[in-house]
Amino acid sequence: MDTALDLSNPEGALDLDNIRFQLIRLEDTITFHLIERVQFPLNAAIYDPDKLPIPSYNLALPPNLSLADYMLSETERLHSLVRRYDAPDEHPFFPQVLQRPIMQPIKYPTILHPNNVNVNSTIKDKYITEILPEACRDFGRTDRGETKENYGSAACCDIACLQALSRRIHFGKFVAESKFRKETERFVKLIKAVDRQGIDEAITNAAVEKKVLERLRLKAKTYGTDPSLSAAVNDRKEKINIEAVVKMYAQVVIPLTKVVEVEYLIQRLKGTEWE
Ligand SMILES: O=C(O)C(=O)C[C@]1(C(=O)O)C=C[C@@H](O)C=C1
Secondary structure (H helix, E strand, O other), X not given: OOOOOOOOOHHHHOOHHHHHHHXXXXXXXXXXXXXXXXXXXXXXXHHOOOOOOEEOOOOOOOOEEOHHHHHXXXXXXXXXXXXXXXXOOOOOOOHHHOOOOOOOOXXXXXXXXXOOOOOHHHHHHHHHHHHHHHHHOOOOOOOOOOOOOOHHHHHHHHHHHHHHHHHHHHOHHHXXXXXXXXXXXXXXHHHHOOOHHHHHHHXXXXXXXXXXXXXXXXXXXXXXXXXXXXXXXXXXXXOOOHHHHHHHHHHHHHHHHHHHHHHHHHOOOOOOOOO
């Protein structure tokens, strides 16, 4: 059955097959959210507080925010109330706005080593400057300039995309912990030498990466196609730029997952017998 990673069971949550299954499942989520997003133009103004300033009354934030940051920070504030960021597989973009949950805390067993790895600012930057412009290109979805009516809708889609990307990329911590436990001696040596390149080589599996990209191309084509239309019509009506989806994974998602894995491992020996 298609179930989420069970974070109450450390052994299962650190089984590399289970984690990869979760990563594969998130490919669907990310592709579908991006398909939703590219129905709208790029709308560059929603990322620029000078073009479209939204006054913020949260003292933890600047007085003027972009629409995207305003909606993302408010969403995170709300979600923190229902314990979203207590979960070890969730990472906020705006940790400064989180509030104490209104529900009883959940006691998660310890799965990951304590760490402060959070690459969300890089994810957001690459999403705005690389992923979106590429995904919106060739689709007549470049900034039309004359209309503001889809700004809110586009920003809502952005939140879904960014949260799914963040979850996928930070799953690198679970992958790294799993690999560390499997080859502890090898990793302890590399970590002690602060050999980032060596760690990167040790966590890389080129065959798996190739498979990820092939599968993604197939998914983008399949999910972006209307099953009730003929192939000839579908070729003209693809809902998403397939190359942009593959490029997003090749240039952003996989490399950042690896950054998360390496940076997590760099912190892995702190407070342990190997330090
Ligand atoms: O599946 C793994 O072993 C991972 O580390 C994840 C991942 C990926 O991001 O998909 C990253 C690095 C590896 O080279 C292969 C795949």
